[in-house]
Amino acid sequence: MRNLSLLTDLYEFSMANGFQKDMPDTRATFDIFFRKVPDQGSFVIAAGLQQIIDALPFSFTSADIDYFRGLHLWDEDFLNFLAHFKFDCHLRAIPEGTPVFPRESLLTVEGPIAQAQLLETLLLTILNHQSLIATKARRITFAAGNRPIMEFGARRAQGADSAIYGARAAVIGGAASTSNVLAGKLFAIPVAGTMAHSWIEAYPDELTAFRQWAKYYPDNSALLVDTYDVLTSGIPNAITVFKELRASGHEPVGIRIDSGDITSLSRQARQMLDEAGFPKAKITISNALDENIIESLLHQGAPIDNFGVGEKLITSASSPVLSGVYKLAAIEQNGQLIPKIKISDSREKVTIPGKKQVYRLYHQGSHEAFADVIALADEPIAEQHELNVFDSNPLSVSKIQKLTQFDAKPLLKPVDLKQKAVSPLTIQDFSKQCLAELPNETKRLTNPDTYHVYMTTKLANLQNELIDEN
Amino acid sequence: MRNLSLLTDLYEFSMANGFQKDMPDTRATFDIFFRKVPDQGSFVIAAGLQQIIDALPFSFTSADIDYFRGLHLWDEDFLNFLAHFKFDCHLRAIPEGTPVFPRESLLTVEGPIAQAQLLETLLLTILNHQSLIATKARRITFAAGNRPIMEFGARRAQGADSAIYGARAAVIGGAASTSNVLAGKLFAIPVAGTMAHSWIEAYPDELTAFRQWAKYYPDNSALLVDTYDVLTSGIPNAITVFKELRASGHEPVGIRIDSGDITSLSRQARQMLDEAGFPKAKITISNALDENIIESLLHQGAPIDNFGVGEKLITSASSPVLSGVYKLAAIEQNGQLIPKIKISDSREKVTIPGKKQVYRLYHQGSHEAFADVIALADEPIAEQHELNVFDSNPLSVSKIQKLTQFDAKPLLKPVDLKQKAVSPLTIQDFSKQCLAELPNETKRLTNPDTYHVYMTTKLANLQNELIDEN
Known part of the structure; x- marks a missing residue:
């Protein structure tokens, strides 16, 4: 200390x-x-x-x-x-x-x-x-109902303690996990996260990047699908890899969408995943969310399973x-x-x-x-x-x-x-x-x-x- | 580190x-x-x-x-x-x-x-x-013209680093000093501050509290005048103590106002201080200030010498x-x-x-x-x-x-x-x-x-x- x-x-x-x-x-x-x-x-x-x-x-x-x-x-x-x-x-x-x-x-x-x-x-x-x-996290958790909130805000926090103790406070207020490894270690709280766009960009193409991820994390594959285009590239490639995973005896975790019109993208993603035989693959959303946006998304019936919440939680941006x-x-x-x-x-x-x-x-x-x-x-x-x-x-x-x-x-x-x-x-x-x-x-x-x-x-x-x- | x-x-x-x-x-x-x-x-x-x-x-x-x-x-x-x-x-x-x-x-x-x-x-x-x-401090410094900005926000910062490194950044952006002693020590930046309301309340009456302050800080007496009533109590008592200070060979620094209608209070305070023979006693203001409020106060001609800026700087509250x-x-x-x-x-x-x-x-x-x-x-x-x-x-x-x-x-x-x-x-x-x-x-x-x-x-x-x- x-x-x-x-x-x-x-x-x-x-x-x-x-x-x-x-x-x-x-x-x-x-x-x-x-x-x-x-x-x-x-x-x-x-x-x-x-x-x-x-x-x-x-x-x-x-x-x-x-x-x-x-x-x-x-x-x-x-x-x-x-x-x-x-x-x-x-x-x-x-x-x-x-x-x-x-x-x-x-x-x-x-x-x-x-x-x-x-x-x-x-x-x-x-x-x-x-x-x-903690208060902001409670508001966001209320809005999300029973869907888990992941605290993702470290990079937009107001300094290191804002990230570290903010993650702790977020969990007190209802968050299920944090992306912040230091907070995870200091307070023994669950850590979560998948990949950034840089993972996909570092490989020659998106499909290769997804395959390599599935190779290293066969039971922990949540794929980020918006690096190029969600509907024509990201989700089709994810489904290809999900099928390969299943063929080798593993079940995929799901996908994450970080940009675009979340309501329509999540609906279409849900339909594509269901039709491909992955009704249990989860959809995670993480784009400038707070309690108002989450309430609105759910009110519109967006089929979202998890929310990754960043700057608006870790700084309580609206207040x-x-x-x-x-x-x-x-x-x-x-x-x-x-x-x-x-x-x-x-x-x-x-x-x-x-x-x-x-x-x-x-x-x-x-x-x-x-x-x-x-x-x-x-x-x-x-x-x-x-x-x-x-x-x-x-x-x-x-x-x-x-x-x-x-x-x-x-x-x-x-x-x-x-x-x-x-x-x-x-x-x-x-x-x-x-x-x-x-x-x-x-x-x-x-x-x-x-x-x-x-x-x-x-x-x-x-x-x-x-x-x-x- | x-x-x-x-x-x-x-x-x-x-x-x-x-x-x-x-x-x-x-x-x-x-x-x-x-x-x-x-x-x-x-x-x-x-x-x-x-x-x-x-x-x-x-x-x-x-x-x-x-x-x-x-x-x-x-x-x-x-x-x-x-x-x-x-x-x-x-x-x-x-x-x-x-x-x-x-x-x-x-x-x-x-x-x-x-x-x-x-x-x-x-x-x-x-x-x-x-x-x-640093960006917020620069905005606030622009609004204040040549008047010094004192960074006062530690207590409303988002954790310790927000207070400490926020004070450093505020100085980079134009603040003249900070109230934060740890930042002062770590970065060798000037520290500033006078008294809180608790100082005045701890003594039997405001005049006694001011006198004791002047006794310990004869060349550093900036008195907080809004604990009871600025115009009928705070400033008259401050003037009494300023006269005593001058009689003993010291010059007062000035007064601080932390609540109320700043424009009218600062005008009346200026007039009372001038008439009492203290035209150089400075008026410091410190009540939920940011660049917009400072611009408005100065536009109204409020005779303010220094600004103590707290939560709206240290959290960049509006953004x-x-x-x-x-x-x-x-x-x-x-x-x-x-x-x-x-x-x-x-x-x-x-x-x-x-x-x-x-x-x-x-x-x-x-x-x-x-x-x-x-x-x-x-x-x-x-x-x-x-x-x-x-x-x-x-x-x-x-x-x-x-x-x-x-x-x-x-x-x-x-x-x-x-x-x-x-x-x-x-x-x-x-x-x-x-x-x-x-x-x-x-x-x-x-x-x-x-x-x-x-x-x-x-x-x-x-x-x-x-x-x-x-």
């Missing part, structure tokens, strides 16, 4: 220097949450926690300290602190794979204020990125930013917890103060979730039978509501920094279970119904008090 | 296995080029070559080989090849910082076909990413993909060079065959570039006084044109893998020089004039022959 301790914005160091001098014994609680869901969806799939665990505890090398010294911004006292502090931050997080909603704390950090401040960018970069891609923020929620000084708020000019950006817990609420005795509620960490929500709440959305009408006959499950769990990585496929399974608990209307790709995220009355009152005070 | 040799798509290995068996002595030439410019611009700023140099020569560890063995896709002969091959690829590239145009080879690889095939994804991921961000491709251009077998082409169903996707060179053409004796021309590598373009060319754009009308009175400068240069990194700021200077040579109409942000990229007659004829043959 690389040391990512320096993946920090400069101002975190400048603040930590002041905090360390002015309030060395103060502890702080920071929350990570987001306000908007990419692609106008209703939920985000939380992802990235394991990479954060791998990056912690953080510390600085003597080369780092030398670099800081050369910036001439801070004194030796602070450099000494950076060289020797003992990591003492405690994280709570919503497990990877969980669908989460706006304003909910995905992760909280409690620790000495200077240390906790220094974690801001490292945590945000990782959580924002992986959650963004390439998850704007998670890291906000101070409370400080603890002389044994006293002081909740904190950021007010700003816009109502939408007012933060939710205090040390909190997030609960998922189910209809009593069922696995049907109907809302989440944000509460102060010390409120005994799980034991209550009745709950007075407000909508946490600052743009909603503020009206008290009474909730009854529910079971409440806390979502934020203490993070064990020694936690061993589990397979992204295991997290995918967990994610599917969580999603099965949500109302169907909330999971629609277009115009999803809002899933309510409430605040307890106590928390709402605290927020109002702090707004009035400032 | 991390070993990125495995940042490869599975199919490259599967192809390399076949190539190694079928044509172990064949050498290949691959080109990297793109067809479309992000944001409907006319050019891309080439970037990423140094990271490629740092990643080469590539090789595989015994742990990698064990992983391959476990995939059960390839035989021991091929694993043995992977464990022991001697890197023998030769790269030519257009230098970082150069503005480049559609269909031009940014980078070519010549080497044993199996090795050259294995480089595909590694090279594309790096070049696509860094060129994308988050540069679709560079890696295409086989020629193979060399038994001493004979055989040019290769990919035809496809769409005219737009037909590749330009052969081993090539790209020239920038200048009006004779001047530094005014008027077009580029793609030629076969062995055509003596620089020595010619007259050149018959076709437009290389497959969607243009194919008509011969005669060019005269030009100087021609070759752009593709041999890559020295031992080349030492130069500062991204030096590359930024080089890039500005190259840009100064281009026509102004080509550099417009909106509806730029097309800069012509021609092909020589010889190359056009070769392309047509190969289309007819296939």
Whole structure:
């Protein structure tokens, strides 16, 4: 693992220097949450926690300290602190794979204020990125129904980590495999892929290229049929080789089409393969796909078995930013917890103060979730039978509501920094279970119904008090 | 440096296995080029070559080989090849910082076909990413005129490399500094930043927070004024502290505004600062900026001195993909060079065959570039006084044109893998020089004039022959 301790914005160091001098014994609680869901969806799939665990505890090398010294911004006292502090931050997080909603704390950090401040960018970069891609993968997987999604985007990713951790996040969000060998090795996820056009071009003709492929991969022959012309060259040549394969006791995998009008080409390909005696040969498509194009292709009845999804998944191209923020929620000084708020000019950006817990609420005795509620960490929500709440959305009408006959499950769990990585496929399974608990209307790709995220009355009152005070 | 040799798509290995068996002595030439410019611009700023140099020569560890063995896709002969091959690829590239145009080879690889095939994804991921961000930074820098751009996007980047190498690319494209400390250390680029809202919230009140900042950073006090209310709280408190600073012999840097209506807030802030005797205090803005918003703010006369640009730069959010491709251009077998082409169903996707060179053409004796021309590598373009060319754009009308009175400068240069990194700021200077040579109409942000990229007659004829043959 690389040391990512320096993946920090400069101002975190400048603040930590002041905090360390002015309030060395103060502890702080920071929350990570987001306000908007990419692609106008209703939920985000939380992802990235394991990479954060791998990056912690953080510390600085003597080369780092030398670099800081050369910036001439801070004194030796602070450099000494950076060289020797003992990591003492405690994280709570919503497990990877969980669908989460706006304003909910995905992760909280409690620790000495200077240390906790220094974690801001490292945590945000990782959580924002992986959650963004897991969410996009979930949208694409929904659109594809039961057809497997192969993550093919490495070459269009925004740098190596975007490719590597993006592949991991894609699997958490529902992808079946990745083409990225490094991700396959690091996370033990299935790797997939056939051939590029260069394979066909390197041989004197397409038929020879297909034959050689079948020779080396007799049980793994998925042939790319659009190098010259799909219908007059690619598929006829593929069928010739498929027949030869079968004659030698092997069954072909299928074909891949990477360009042209996919609906009509896949229909004609299906017919040609069926008529040639290969009804089980699969058709894979891989041309600038996303959830909208996949939905449209399937709506038109295109007979596609697998989707290879590239740049639009690995960059979440239609909505390439998850704007998670890291906000101070409370400080603890002389044994006293002081909740904190950021007010700003816009109502939408007012933060939710205090040390909190997030609960998922189910209809009593069922696995049907109907809302989440944000509460102060010390409120005994799980034991209550009745709950007075407000909508946490600052743009909603503020009206008290009474909730009854529910079971409440806390979502934020203490993070064990020694936690061993589990397979992204295991997290995918967990994610599917969580999603099965949500109302169907909330999971629609277009115009999803809002899933309510409430605040307890106590928390709402605290927020109002702090707004009035400032 | 991390070993990125495995940042490869599975199919490259599967192809390399076949190539190694079928044509172990064949050498290949691959080109990297793109067809479309992000944001409907006319050019891309080439970037990423140094990271490629740092990643080469590539090789595989015994742990990698064990992983391959476990995939059960390839035989021991091929694993043995992977464990022991001697890197023998030769790269030519257009230098970082150069503005480049559609269909031009940014980078070519010549080497044993199996090795050259294995480089595909590694090279594309790096070049696509860094060129994308350098291009976006150049657009944003154009919009900002002479006002400095600070790159602030790490927390919204798509993973760590997107933040780190994105900051490097942003500087190549024109950014003056980055907030990202790791990028600052790795590439020796200036780091910048002030404080977050958490600094202000951690103190009992805003005035105390500002005073403490000024105490620790008397010559570096840029105060964030929008935690509570910009006009009634933030700026008045900042002015109080600025007066105290001046009384103690220091001059304030200025203020930063991160929310609200920037045009009216910056105007009022300017007036308040001027009236208080601080006409040199700078106003920095940092709220979801990109080239369009910056252009609009400046068009409205907003008195802004610096721009902090975050997610929309580091992800190139409005156009988050540069679709560079890696295409086989020629193979060399038994001493004979055989040019290769990919035809496809769409005219737009037909590749330009052969081993090539790209020239920038200048009006004779001047530094005014008027077009580029793609030629076969062995055509003596620089020595010619007259050149018959076709437009290389497959969607243009194919008509011969005669060019005269030009100087021609070759752009593709041999890559020295031992080349030492130069500062991204030096590359930024080089890039500005190259840009100064281009026509102004080509550099417009909106509806730029097309800069012509021609092909020589010889190359056009070769392309047509190969289309007819296939």
